Amino acid sequence: MMEIYRSExxxxxxxxxxxxxxxxEEEFSITLSYFKREYVPRKYFYLKAGQISRQRAYINKxxxxxxxxxxxxxxxxxxxAFEDWWVGDLESYYNQQPASVNVQAMEDCELLVIxxxxxxxxxxxxxxxxxxxxxxxxxxxxxxMHRLQEVKSLSAEERYQNLLNKFPQIFQRIxxxxxxxxxxxxxxxxxxxxxxxxxx
Amino acid sequence: MMEIYRSExxxxxxxxxxxxxxxxEEEFSITLSYFKREYVPRKYFYLKAGQISRQRAYINKxxxxxxxxxxxxxxxxxxxAFEDWWVGDLESYYNQQPASVNVQAMEDCELLVIxxxxxxxxxxxxxxxxxxxxxxxxxxxxxxMHRLQEVKSLSAEERYQNLLNKFPQIFQRIxxxxxxxxxxxxxxxxxxxxxxxxxx
DNA sequence: CGTCTATTTGAATGTACTCAAAAGCGGTGG
DNA sequence: CCACCGCTTTTGAGTACATTCAAATAGACG
Numbered sequence: 001m002m003e004i005y006r007s008e009x010x011x012x013x014x015x016x017x018x019x020x021x022x023x024x025e026e027e028f029s030i031t032l033s034y035f036k037r038e039y040v041p042r043k044y045f046y047l048k049a050g051q052i053s054r055q056r057a058y059i060n061k062x063x064x065x066x067x068x069x070x071x072x073x074x075x076x077x078x079x080x081a082f083e084d085w086w087v088g089d090l091e092s093y094y095n096q097q098p099a100s101v102n103v104q105a106m107e108d109c110e111l112l113v114i115x116x117x118x119x120x121x122x123x124x125x126x127x128x129x130x131x132x133x134x135x136x137x138x139x140x141x142x143x144x145m146h147r148l149q150e151v152k153s154l155s156a157e158e159r160y161q162n163l164l165n166k167f168p169q170i171f172q173r174i175x176x177x178x179x180x181x182x183x184x185x186x187x188x189x190x191x192x193x194x195x196x197x198x199x200x
Numbered sequence: 201m202m203e204i205y206r207s208e209x210x211x212x213x214x215x216x217x218x219x220x221x222x223x224x225e226e227e228f229s230i231t232l233s234y235f236k237r238e239y240v241p242r243k244y245f246y247l248k249a250g251q252i253s254r255q256r257a258y259i260n261k262x263x264x265x266x267x268x269x270x271x272x273x274x275x276x277x278x279x280x281a282f283e284d285w286w287v288g289d290l291e292s293y294y295n296q297q298p299a300s301v302n303v304q305a306m307e308d309c310e311l312l313v314i315x316x317x318x319x320x321x322x323x324x325x326x327x328x329x330x331x332x333x334x335x336x337x338x339x340x341x342x343x344x345m346h347r348l349q350e351v352k353s354l355s356a357e358e359r360y361q362n363l364l365n366k367f368p369q370i371f372q373r374i375x376x377x378x379x380x381x382x383x384x385x386x387x388x389x390x391x392x393x394x395x396x397x398x399x400x
Numbered sequence: 401c402g403t404c405t406a407t408t409t410g411a412a413t414g415t416a417c418t419c420a421a422a423a424g425c426g427g428t429g430g
Numbered sequence: 431c432c433a434c435c436g437c438t439t440t441t442g443a444g445t446a447c448a449t450t451c452a453a454a455t456a457g458a459c460g
Contacts, residue, residue, distance in 0.1 A: 411452090
């Protein structure tokens, strides 16, 4: 049995349970015992559209992109995700239906995952855990709404500035062509835009 | 006390509680006693950005648009809503913070509303009611995700076709200029597009 | 019937796109 | 260590399509 050690966990993961949720050490170690580590090397997929998502995943290390493909081969990035984010397709998870999105590692990823059945057992043992996941889902839902509002009301240039404000290091971790997919413009256009704006 | 009579309710509202949720007649009449009617004439606002949403609203009759305004005065429609839909700003409702969206009647609306405090009391009396609202929230969350995916991956023309497929009667109920805001194109462009596509 | 607003049509403009090629960068193996 | 290869980013030029500005038509409502 591959146990997950405390020392290998991100500080945020420990905080989440011990501080924010006020778990006892025992509750935390029970919880931890249900999680498994999953490594996803750069460019590999954690989830492919069409598959059924049977687990929840926490990013302990690395980054991912969640994207859809259109029939013309174009890819459209809905979200990037970094350490301390949860990723997946919740609709696929809850309805056990094919996922509509892909989740691909942008850097080598170490995920902490828990299967649907394990999680359901676990929150019988520790009821307040259910609240935690409901909270996370609500936040994810609000984030999706914010993203929709952003996409609808801001120009590509404004969205680019927003992204840089939120993640100033983004270009160190995510290649330009993917940032272009996030903004829904061509890499050439992003390159020109970047040049134009950096001269200010 | 303005009681709401069964005969004034849309069939869907009755079905929702009596059939889908398997309420008893008593549970249903308790539930109904908490709801109030609210009339919103065409062009009036049910909710304005900046206000705090303190209730949930069910559209018994009419239609609304949920939209954001940008600093240049542009308006961007996130959703239209018709009979049997729930509208509002959930983030504002749950966090008691200013709403980021506007909800405006596109036709004279009759809403069935329940305040946050009433709903909280009600679902102590009838616990399964909480499940219902959680379900509705989850569906709303998935709908937001679908809309985001649509906005990102389809062209204005494809989104127009989608809209027509989902609501063939849309032009009978929603003026062209608002459909243009939904598609994020200018009314002139929609007019030309419509002409072009109708000739097929 | 007249006024106000919404929609349609026309023509000119601009911005992001496409196609194409050059430059930059990273990794591998000689 | 450097030379080569593949891939990413940048730059250039021409094009297409929605936008803007402007005006004409159509519809709604008193």
